[in-house]
Amino acid sequence: MSVTERVAAHPGLRRWSWVVGAAVVWVAAYWANPYLWDWLLFDVLALDPDSRLGSGVHFFFYDTVKIGLLLTGIIFAVTVLRSFMSVERTRTILGGKREGVGNVVAAGLGVVTPFCSCSAVPAFIGFVAAGVPIGVTMSFLIASPMVNEVAIALLLGLFGLGPTLLYIGAGLTVAIVGGMVLGRLHAERWVEPFVFETRLRGKVIDPAIGLTWDDRLQMGREEVVTILRKIWPYLLVGIGLGAVIHGWAPEDLFARYAGAGNPLAVPVAVLIGVPLYSNAAGVLPLVEALHDKGLPMGTLLAFMMAVVALSLPEMILLRRVLKPRLIATFIGVVAAGILAVGYLFNAVLA
Amino acid sequence: MNIKILGSGCANCVNLERAAREAAAELGLDAEFEKVTDYGDIAAYGVMRTPGLVVDEQVVLSGRVPTAAQVKELLAPLAG
Numbered sequence: 001m002s003v004t005e006r007v008a009a010h011p012g013l014r015r016w017s018w019v020v021g022a023a024v025v026w027v028a029a030y031w032a033n034p035y036l037w038d039w040l041l042f043d044v045l046a047l048d049p050d051s052r053l054g055s056g057v058h059f060f061f062y063d064t065v066k067i068g069l070l071l072t073g074i075i076f077a078v079t080v081l082r083s084f085m086s087v088e089r090t091r092t093i094l095g096g097k098r099e100g101v102g103n104v105v106a107a108g109l110g111v112v113t114p115f116c117s118c119s120a121v122p123a124f125i126g127f128v129a130a131g132v133p134i135g136v137t138m139s140f141l142i143a144s145p146m147v148n149e150v151a152i153a154l155l156l157g158l159f160g161l162g163p164t165l166l167y168i169g170a171g172l173t174v175a176i177v178g179g180m181v182l183g184r185l186h187a188e189r190w191v192e193p194f195v196f197e198t199r200l201r202g203k204v205i206d207p208a209i210g211l212t213w214d215d216r217l218q219m220g221r222e223e224v225v226t227i228l229r230k231i232w233p234y235l236l237v238g239i240g241l242g243a244v245i246h247g248w249a250p251e252d253l254f255a256r257y258a259g260a261g262n263p264l265a266v267p268v269a270v271l272i273g274v275p276l277y278s279n280a281a282g283v284l285p286l287v288e289a290l291h292d293k294g295l296p297m298g299t300l301l302a303f304m305m306a307v308v309a310l311s312l313p314e315m316i317l318l319r320r321v322l323k324p325r326l327i328a329t330f331i332g333v334v335a336a337g338i339l340a341v342g343y344l345f346n347a348v349l350a
Numbered sequence: 351m352n353i354k355i356l357g358s359g360c361a362n363c364v365n366l367e368r369a370a371r372e373a374a375a376e377l378g379l380d381a382e383f384e385k386v387t388d389y390g391d392i393a394a395y396g397v398m399r400t401p402g403l404v405v406d407e408q409v410v411l412s413g414r415v416p417t418a419a420q421v422k423e424l425l426a427p428l429a430g
Contacts, residue, residue, distance in 0.1 A: 086413070087398040114413070118360055119400055125393035200396050207399070207413040219414065320389055 015214060030069050037062045056247025063239050063285055066157060071231075071281070072224050074153035079223040082114040083216040086208035087123055089113075090140070094132045099183045102136035107175035110143030111168075117145050117314045124321050129198045134191065135183020142334055143175035146309040150227065154284040159291070166345065167301055174305070174337035181333050182326075190326030234282030242285035246292060255294030265299045266342035270335060273306025283307050297349050302342030309334055351381040351428070356392045356402030356412070365415045366401040373421035 037058055041047045047054035090109045097105055115123065120141060127137040147168050155164040211219075245254075258265040276283060287300045315327055322330070353370055357363030367383065374381040386392055386404070395404055399413030403421070410424045 088396075091398065115399070118358075119398060119413075121358075121389045122393045122400060123398040125389060126396065126398040129393065194390055198390055198394055200394060207411070 011214075015217065019217065026069060026073055030066070033065050033069070034062060037065075052247040056243045059246040059289075060239055060243040063242065063288075064236070067154060067235060067239065067281070067285065068228075070153045070157040071150065071228060074149055074156075075224045075227050076220040078149040079114070079220040080216050082112060083211055083219050084208055085109075085113050086206050087113055087115055087119070087126070088206045089208060091127055091130050091132060094127065094136055094140070095130050097132075097136060099133050099135050099180065102133060103139040103176045103179040103183070106132075106136045106139040106179065107143040107172045110140045110175060111147045111172070113140075113144065115144045117311065118317070120314055121317055121320050124318070125195050125198050126200070128191070128195050129200050133183055134187045135179045135181075137179075138182045138187070138330065139175045139179025142178050142309060143172060145311070145314070146171040146175060146305060148280065148308060150231070151280040151284070151304065151308055154280065158284060158288045163297060163301075166297075167304070170301065170341040170345070171305065171309075174309070174334060174341060178330075178333045178337050182330065185329065187326050187329065190323040190329070192321050192323060195321050231281040235285070238282030239285040242289035245286070245289040249289075249293060252294065254290055258295055258299065265296075266302050266339055266346065269299050269303035269342065270306040270310075270338055273303045274310045275312060276307045280304065280308050296346045298342045298345030298347070301345055302338050305338045305341065306335070309338070351379055351425075352384065352406050353381050354384045354386050354404035356386045356395060356397050356404060357400040358387050358389065358392075360400065362415050363401040366403060369416055369418045369421050370403060370425075372418040373425055376418070377422060377425055379425065 038049075041054065041058050041061070042049050047057060049055060049058065090113045093109065094102060094106055124137060124141065127140070128134065152164060152168070155167055258268070273283075283304060287304060291297065291300055310331060315331065318330075319327060351374075353374065355363055355367045355370065357366070363385075367385075371383065386395075392400065392402065395402060395409050397409060397412040401415065402412040403410050403416075403424070405425065405428050408428075410428075411421075416424075
């Protein structure tokens with residue numbers, strides 16, 4: 001039997017050679033990306049790398065390919081890994097936890113559980129009906145969008161491991177402390193009463209059980225396509241704006257008005273971030289360009305957190321189960337946490 | 351057979367309903383379809399990730415959009 005026949009005869013072998021092949025292509029493309037654009041733009045098209053046009057255009061194409069590759073790789077890997085977890089399992093784990101330990105576990109599970117904020121309402125009801133304390137549930141709901149795979153992929157690729165770990169640590173801290181504060185405030189007063197009256201009937205099925213490797217890999221592929229299809233316009237606009245800032249904005253423009261010396265920079269960054277819902281993909285290229293122009297990391301992390309963690313559409317959805325008082329408190333607590341992170345990092349990293 | 355699609359009207363629910371209708375048609379099932387959009391009702395089924403598929407009051411699937419072939423596999427043993 002030839003190699004191709006042997007591979008074709010074994011579904012397992014075929015599956016894993018597909019995965020390994022894709023990984024090799026991915027690494028090669030990632031490695032070749034800077035050389036490709038250097039060669040094409042500067043050698044073939046003879047653009048000047050030191051000119052505004054040259055550096056702006058190079059930034060745009062190089063970043064588009066790099067971010068596209070990072071997103072594809074990390075979304076795929078994260079989705080496959082997360083297919084071993086489920087919201088149902090998370091709820092079972094959190095069911096017996098008290099506040100304190102429960103908040104820490106909930107924030108951690110918020111990172112690893114497959115979850116979309118579009119399911120925030122049924123998940124909230126499901127958690128509370130199963131006896132998970134409100135504060136613990138909130139820790140989960142804060143951590144889940146904040147420490148998400150798109151943000152991690154982009155931070156890792158654009159800023160490296162240090163700032164990524166910083167972001168994850170800060171995000172988890174805001175989620176843990178925020179949930180604890182909401183628990184202490186007895187936030188259950190401000191939950192719509194029907195939530196507590198919801199009785200769970202029937203047997204809960206755990207979607208993570210009974211999946212084959214082929215299912216998990218298929219879910220990874222589908223998730224990559226779904227997310228990229230959703231975010232590509234924001235991504236291109238973000239990279240385009242980033243390229244303009246990169247090529248044309250004067251060196252000290254942003255640093256002068258929004259540098260570490262201006263105490264208003266962090267709250268303004270948070271205010272700008274809130275309406276930019278869920279566009280971590282569009283925002284990070286901007287963050288990268290602004291960082292190059294001398295904006296401090298704390299301000300930029302606060303901006304990013306506000307973008308991903310405080311989303312207007314999610315608040316509107318949550319209104320279904322939370323009274324306005326709790327929504328306002330929730331926003332206030334999370335925003336305070338984000339501000340603290342911004343000031344702290346500006347002070348520490350300066 | 352009563353088939354319920356759980357979800358608040360997102361794209362996933364539409365896709366799930368399409369897959370379920372296709373599967374039921376291919377199996378020649380006499381199924382009535384219902385949409386459950388109220389969050390309280392959805393949560394009462396224990397579904398925490400939409401969309402969800404409920405057959406004769408039993409949750410058979412939640413949290414992802416299956417293909418019509420996968421729904422067929424789920425429906426076939428319940429058709430009896």
